[in-house]
Structure formats: C-alpha cells, structure tokens
Amino acid sequence: DTGVSQDPRHKITKRGQNVTFRCDPISEHNRLYWYRQTLGQGPEFLTYFQNEAQLEKSRLLSDRFSAERPKGSFSTLEIQRTEQGDSAMYLCASSLGDRGRDTPLHFGNGTRLTVT
Amino acid sequence: AQTVTQSQPEMSVQEAETVTLSCTYDTSENNYYLFWYKQPPSRQMILVIRQEAYKQQNATENRFSVNFQKAAKSFSLKISDSQLGDTAMYFCAFMIKAAGNKLTFGGGTRVLVKP
Numbered sequence: 001d002t003g004v005s006q007d008p009r010h011k012i013t014k015r016g017q018n019v020t021f022r023c024d025p026i027s028e029h030n031r032l033y034w035y036r037q038t039l040g041q042g043p044e045f046l047t048y049f050q051n052e053a054q055l056e057k058s059r060l061l062s063d064r065f066s067a068e069r070p071k072g073s074f075s076t077l078e079i080q081r082t083e084q085g086d087s088a089m090y091l092c093a094s095s096l097g098d099r100g101r102d103t104p105l106h107f108g109n110g111t112r113l114t115v116t
Numbered sequence: 117a118q119t120v121t122q123s124q125p126e127m128s129v130q131e132a133e134t135v136t137l138s139c140t141y142d143t144s145e146n147n148y149y150l151f152w153y154k155q156p157p158s159r160q161m162i163l164v165i166r167q168e169a170y171k172q173q174n175a176t177e178n179r180f181s182v183n184f185q186k187a188a189k190s191f192s193l194k195i196s197d198s199q200l201g202d203t204a205m206y207f208c209a210f211m212i213k214a215a216g217n218k219l220t221f222g223g224g225t226r227v228l229v230k231p
Binding site for chain 1: 122151153160162163207216217218219220221224
C-alpha cells in the first residue's frame with residue numbers, strides 16, 4: 001500500500017490553457033474523490049467515482065472541468081480554458097465502500113495549480 | 117444540505133498543554149460519521165479521529181479525544197499533551213453513510229504549538 005499518489009505536485013499554466021491531473025488511488029479502493037481547496041479554506045467536493053462510474057458531480061464542477069476513471073483504477077481531472085479563479089490545490093482521495101466495510105477517505109498530497 | 121462550522125480560525129497552545137477545537141454541524145440525517153483531519157503545512161491530509169453518530173461513547177485516539185454532543189450537533193476535538201508536531205490545520209468533516217462516503221468539511225482551525 002503506497003497510499004494515494006497525485007501527479008504533478010505543482011502546475012503553473014497560463015490562462016486559457018488546458019491542464020490534466022492524475023490520481024492513483026490505493027489499489028483495493030473502489031471509490032475515488034476529487035476535492036478543491038483554496039488557501040486557508042476547507043476542501044470542497046467536486047466529484048466522485050465508484051469503480052468507473054461517476055456517481056456525483058458538484059455544481060462547482062463547471063463545463064470546463066471533466067473527470068474520468070476509465071478502468072476503475074486511476075483517474076484524471078482535466079480543466080479546459082483555465083481561468084485565474086481555478087488556482088487552487090486539487091486533492092484526490094480514495095476509500096473502500098462496501099457493505100459493512102467502509103474505510104475513511106485517504107488523501108493524496110494534492111496538485112497545486114497556479115494560473116497566471 | 118449539510119454544513120460544518122469551525123468558529124475558531126486560529127488557536128495557540130504551549131507545548132504539553134491541552135487545546136480544544138470546536139465544530140458544529142447541521143443535518144437532518146440520523147446515520148452519519150464525523151471526522152477530524154489534520155493537514156500539516158505543505159503535507160497531505162491525514163485522519164485523526166472518527167466518530168459514528170449512533171455511538172454514544174466518545175472516540176479517543178491516544179492524545180486525541182472528542183466530545184460528541186448529538187443533540188447539540190457539536191463535535192469538539194481535544195488535543196492533550198500538545199507536541200510541536202501537532203502544528204497544523206485541523207478540519208472537522210461530516211459524512212452521510214448512504215451518500216457515497218462524500219465528506220463535507222468545515223473551514224478549518226490553524227493550531228500552533230509553541231515551545
């Protein structure tokens with residue numbers, strides 16, 4: 001168990017560019033979550049997957065944001081036409097959700113996005 | 117919708133002393149979990165302690181304990197014998213068991229342990 005890993009750790013991009021982040025969850029975890037955290041605030045839920053199915057998306061997730069988890073393992077979060085307001089830490093978490101066996105969320109180190 | 121409120125933006129405590137962080141939440145659900153997560157500077161968020169709403173007994177994890185008052189919708193965290201490594205942001209979080217284990221976080225309390 002190597003924990004939740006996210007790549008890259010930091011990303012600096014110019015406004016209007018597209019960016020993609022990757023998250024590798026803990027291997028046996030079937031649920032994967034994306035959160036956004038701005039400086040000094042608590043994380044805000046964006047979306048989550050159970051296996052490959054995207055089960056819920058927050059209203060925070062505008063049309064410029066898309067997330068995938070094609071094989072139920074790693075996930076990608078893409079932001080198109082980035083805006084300065086997208087600058088934040090993007091956190092990925094995973095958990096095991098099963099009847100009678102729910103684990104707490106385990107978080108990765110996050111990807112810090114700076115849009116200039 | 118569920119909300120989580122942490123009313124203390126910052127707390128300072130001397131090493132070896134005790135500090136208590138407050139958290140209140142609002143929900144109409146009956147089956148839920150409450151959590152405290154710790155986020156050290158530039159490091160990942162880690163789980164400190166978890167409380168199941170149907171359990172009356174307050175959870176404890178070594179130097180960390182909670183005071184869960186279900187009727188008052190209050191969930192405070194007590195850190196005893198504070199250590200320098202406890203310096204971090206602390207987030208209270210709420211989860212409805214039937215809602216995909218999605219967490220709703222409070223705004224956080226910054227704890228500074230002074231030597």
